[in-house]
Amino acid sequence: MSSLAMSLTHGLLALMHTTTSLPTDRSITSTYRRPRASRKLGEHHWPRNMNCAQPELGCAEQVHLALGGPGEMIVSWTTLNDLLPSTVKWWGATESEERAHNASGEATAYSQLVFLDPELIDPGMGMPGADEKELLAMQDTTSWAFDPFDPGQKGSSYHEATEVQMGLGEYKNPQEIYNSPLIHTTVLTNLSAGETYRYRVSGDGRDFSFTMPPAAGIAFPYTIGLTADLGQTLVSDANVATLRQRMGEAQPFAGFVLLSGDLAYADGYFSRWDSFGRMIEKLAAEVPLMTTGGNHEIGTAEAWLSYNSRYVMPFRASGSASNLWWSMEAGPVHVIALCSYAATHANSLQYRWLVRDLKRVDRSRTPWLIVMFHAPWYNSNSGHVGESELMRRDMETLLYEHGVDIILCGHVHAYERTHPVYKGCVNDCGPVYLNLGDGGNREGAYIPWRMSPPAWTAFRESSFGVGMLTLHNETHAFYNWTRSACEGANEPGHMNFNASCETIVDGELDNSKFSTVASDVVWLVRPLRRVPAACAARSCEAPPWSPSPSPSPSPSPLQSRRPESAADTAARFSTTIVLLAAGFGVFIGLSIAQLAPIVVRAASNLCSTSAHSEASKLAPSFKKSDEAHFEANDL
Structure with missing residues (x-):
């Protein structure tokens, strides 16, 4: 690399990983207490839809989508009048409405004693x-x-x-x-891969549209939005707006949003499920929202009732007996959702279903394998430590042996990304964990972090934001987490939207070295051939939850950790392009967020070409039993 490139690279790295000087003893909690929030903050309640197809019967609202089985889209919405049928009118985006189809579904309602938190x-x-x-x-x-x-x-x-x-x-x-409104659920069938459709639900005067995922195995680049622990504050609303914007800009293939549990934070005051449905509608009426349940869907008298009634996932299409665990194929990815609050031992329904589903995964069709559940197995924050240890013991080896690439979680109200990890050890064959409990809910951010970071943690920050994952080919994914806000001490509602914010809770600062960093940008790279049994741990923390010394410096992002393939060469070259372009952009005043969509698309074309070429060379020597390992190269 030239001296100019090296200079720009070092400047960009310094910009992205700025640290602040913090007090040495962060175990002392201040006596400062936050003032109570006021209802005069200007935070709006999300209004009801007033655009009715038949005003005398009332309006439909809370419209949202979820992917079903192959060629299916699940449409859900609510009405207050049971004279409105559970019908959806839909037609191709290039067709006239006169050629529309009508699909019928079913409706349900429930009543439940409130719980006050x-x-x-x-x-x-x-x-x-x-x-x-x-x-x-x-x-x-x-x-x-x-x-x-x-x-x-x-x-x-x-x-x-x-x-x-x-x-x-x-x-x-x-x-x-x-007493709930009438909750309608209708499945649209026989939809074509990659096609855009328009639709209108009964009782609604508005039209919405969606695009079906492309056929498995040929869809690159493919973009997925990521969040969890969303709630319904102004921060939540800002994150929903960001997801909607980013998914709308994604080209050529925008997939879906994965929400890893804790949706509405109704917590037993069930009308908040309705206000959440209104808030999320601007995103979920046009982009499928795929969810798994969290503790706020089962606790405080929730008992899964509101969640299962309103957010129907494709569990039947994936052979599951419960809406709480399911899977689907979409474009180049196989997604598995698991439940942190159901039995996970080897004889449980969930575990036996997971074994069957993993056996069905065809990596030639869906080279990427993503799993999501709510409570994280790897968490260096002081909140919710070790709560999912039994699940980890039950399922970690199974997921590792099947070459899972990425595991999404929430629960801890902060953001953390790990290195590839397995059984507490940094391991190139292990999955990368993305803890995305930073959706912006009313409970605020969690601090402090453990003073000595475990060897497996790569980035951690107690603030709020969203993640975007773009799969560029079978081996390369570009991941970008962007901060939207911090928890503040004196700001209205304790929400600080300043671009240079730093979280402070009850007088205590976020003690992460990344506390002022506004984004986490990384290429996630894995080889085509996966052999987990051949991997050895590079650095370890044992037992998993004990403090560990600071990890050794990470290898340079341009330093290969294994024999370089054509795909690796492309990744190295494309990373250099990204760094050079970003460094130049910083010099002329552009932000990383503005530059990334431009430079990544150009760089990814190089990656895609080389990776496909390597796949063609290696494919004859592959057996179905071959597994892969995962590698993350930090920018």
Whole structure:
């Protein structure tokens, strides 16, 4: 590399991995307490749809998509009137509406006792979901709880509410029972790969559109949006808007968004599922939203009811008995969703299904294998440490032996990316873990991080943002996490949208060395041939959750860790292009986020050509039993 290229490279690396001077003892927590959030922050409730097909019957709303089986799209929405059928009118984007098809589905509704969580009226971040006055009115029964034939006799439901009672509501008080709207689910079938369609649900005066995934094995570049622990604050809304924009800009193939659990943060106040549906509609009505359940879908009296009723995944099409674990093929990727809050041992329904599904994966059709579940196995934050240890012990080896490339999680309200890791050791054959619990929910950010970073952690920051993953060919993926906001001390709702922000919680700063870095940009590279049994651990932390010394410096991104192939040469050359272009862009005042879509597309063409050439050479020597390893080269 020329001296100019080296100079630009070093300058870019310094820009991307800026560190700040922090207090040496970060174990001391300040006595500072955040003031309570105000309802006067200007944070809007997401309005109901007022564009009705038949105003006298009310409007449809909360429209969202999910991919079904091959050639299928699942459409869900809600109405308040049961006279509106569960029908969807759809037609090809290049066709006239006169040629439209009609698909029919089914509808359901439910009622459930509310549960009041303290975060509802006193959130760590954002605006309260309710105020004490309306909750007291809901719990007070003094206006009606009397014997109708003996007006002086108080009924068993009588309660004079002077203080909000948290927890599960009283079944004797109908005012504490939530009644859902009618939830419609209709599956569109016989859709063509790569085609764009328009559609309209019953009760709605609006039209939406979506594009089906391309046929498996030929779709590059292919872009996937990533998030988790979303909630419904202004930060959540900003992240949804970013995902919508980035997915709309992705070319040539925009796939879907993966949300690794904890959607609405309704936490038993079930009307918040409706407001979440309105917030997410601007994204999910046109981009399929693929989800798995988290603790906020099972806890605080949720018990999966709202989640399973509203967010139907393709579990039947993938041979699963439960909406909580499923799989699908889309373009060049096979996605598996697992449940952190169901049995995972070898004799469990979930484990046995996973074994069957992994055996069905055809890496010649879907070279990328991504798994998502909620609670992370690898987490160097102080929050939720080791909660999923039993699941890790049950399933880690199985996923490793099948060459899983990337594992997506949430739960911890921060962002962390690992090196390829297996059983606590950095291992080139292990998956890269992306912990994306930074969606922006009302509980705020988690700090501190463990003082001595484990050897397997590559990047960590307690702020909020979204990830974008673009699969460029069978071996190369470009990953970009971008920060949207930090938790602040004095900002309205404790939400700091300043580009140079740094998270502070109760007077304590984020103690990550990356706390002021606004993006994490990396090429994820894996060879075509996968042989996990041949991999050895490069650095280890044992036992998995104990402190470890600081890891050795990472190899240069241009230094090969194995014999260089044609694909590696292309990756090395394309990385140099990205660094040179980005360095020049910084010099003329452009941001990395502005430059990345331009330079990556050009560089990826080189990668794609070489990787396909290598695949052609190696394919005759492959056996179905051959496995692959994963490698991440940090920019």
